[in-house]
Amino acid sequence: MQLFYNKDLTSTDTELRFSKEESKHIVKVLRKPIGDVLHITNGVGWLFSAKIIIADLKYCIAKITSSELQPKKDYKLHLAVAPTKMNDRYEWFLEKATEIGIDTITPIFCDNSERKVIKADRYEKILQSAMKQSLNCYLPKLNEAISFKEFMTHDFIGQTFIAHCEETNKKSLKQSLKQNQDVTILIGPEGDFSTKEIELALQHNFSPVTLGDTRLRTETAAVVACHSVAFYNEL
Numbered sequence: 532m533q534l535f536y537n538k539d540l541t542s543t544d545t546e547l548r549f550s551k552e553e554s555k556h557i558v559k560v561l562r563k564p565i566g567d568v569l570h571i572t573n574g575v576g577w578l579f580s581a582k583i584i585i586a587d588l589k590y591c592i593a594k595i596t597s598s599e600l601q602p603k604k605d606y607k608l609h610l611a612v613a614p615t616k617m618n619d620r621y622e623w624f625l626e627k628a629t630e631i632g633i634d635t636i637t638p639i640f641c642d643n644s645e646r647k648v649i650k651a652d653r654y655e656k657i658l659q660s661a662m663k664q665s666l667n668c669y670l671p672k673l674n675e676a677i678s679f680k681e682f683m684t685h686d687f688i689g690q691t692f693i694a695h696c697e698e699t700n701k702k703s704l705k706q707s708l709k710q711n712q713d714v715t716i717l718i719g720p721e722g723d724f725s726t727k728e729i730e731l732a733l734q735h736n737f738s739p740v741t742l743g744d745t746r747l748r749t750e751t752a753a754v755v756a757c758h759s760v761a762f763y764n765e766l
Contacts (some may be wrong), residue, residue: 533561534600534663536670540573540629541574542600547571547581549592557583571594574662574670578693588734589684593607605711606689608760609635611682613720613751614646621649622657628757629661629671638676643722649676679728683735692740693732694752696723701739706757716740716760718753 539546549557557563565586571579573591578601581593610633611707615621625636638649654673662670689712692704707713717724717732724732733739742755 532666534666534668535569536574536663537571538670539589539747540571540579542577542598545595545597546584547579549588549591549593555588555748558586558588559592561596568596571574572662572668572670574668576603576668578668586604587747588664604632604634606760606764607634608632608757609637609712609713609715610718610753610757611637611639611715612636612680612718612735613641613644613677613749614649615749616645616721618646618650618747620647620750622654624753625654625657626661627754628680629658629667630665631754632667633757633759634669635674637670637674637682639679639682640676641679641716642725644720645722646720651676657728670737679724680731687715689715690734691715691735691737693717693724693729693737694740694742695719695758696746697726697729698706699739701741704740704742705758705763707738707740708760710764714760716756716758718749721749733749753754 537547552571558596563586565583567583569581569583571581578599579595580597581595583591583593585592612624642648658671658673690709696715717737742752747755
């Protein structure tokens with residue numbers, strides 16, 4: 532099954548007119564004729580089936596034949612991850628985390644961050660592409676990039692963790708998780724969180740955790756954390 536994405540589609544719509552770019556892809560690249568069935572999601576849980584009634588390169592129109600709200604997970608995962616120096620590494624994390632299952636992503640700028648600018652529009656496209664590839668009907672929310680200090684002023688629901696490399700008393704993430712609870716995890720930049728940032732997180736009741744016995748890159752740590760939460764909640 533191939534999944535298309537249209538954020539404006541609602542459960543009451545009866546037809547969908549694809550953009551010129553999508554129409555060309557459907558008709559010319561995929562060679563979909565009139566009568567073929569397409570599958571579309573709006574990124575908020577709905578899966579639609581639609582039959583092509585006009586197959587034109589400039590405007591492909593499909594009639595909605597069914598719609599079904601897909602079940603949500605019993606928990607929500609929020610990763611706050613510092614942008615990496617090499618942007619392609621962060622994009623790799625976004626793609627893999629979406630495939631595994633993540634709900635919210637917040638880029639955070641830390642004391643040791645080497646990158647202070649992100650490409651939000653490009654990140655959104657990567658999230659959409661990964662959602663479609665993994666046949667997931669829920670598009671992760673990409674929050675605006677903010678400073679670590681500002682992120683700490685937010686209210687958090689469920690379990691909260693900070694993964695850092697300092698030699699302090701830490702439990703493993705897998706030993707600390709509880710099933711079916713919302714989770715927020717902080718992942719630092721290449722130079723790790725500063726001591727001041729770690730102390731601030733602890734003051735806000737974030738529990739220090741380790742993700743394994745080896746030192747991981749930022750993007751690897753984020754994917755490991757994402758998979759650990761997903762895997763634990765499948766048990």
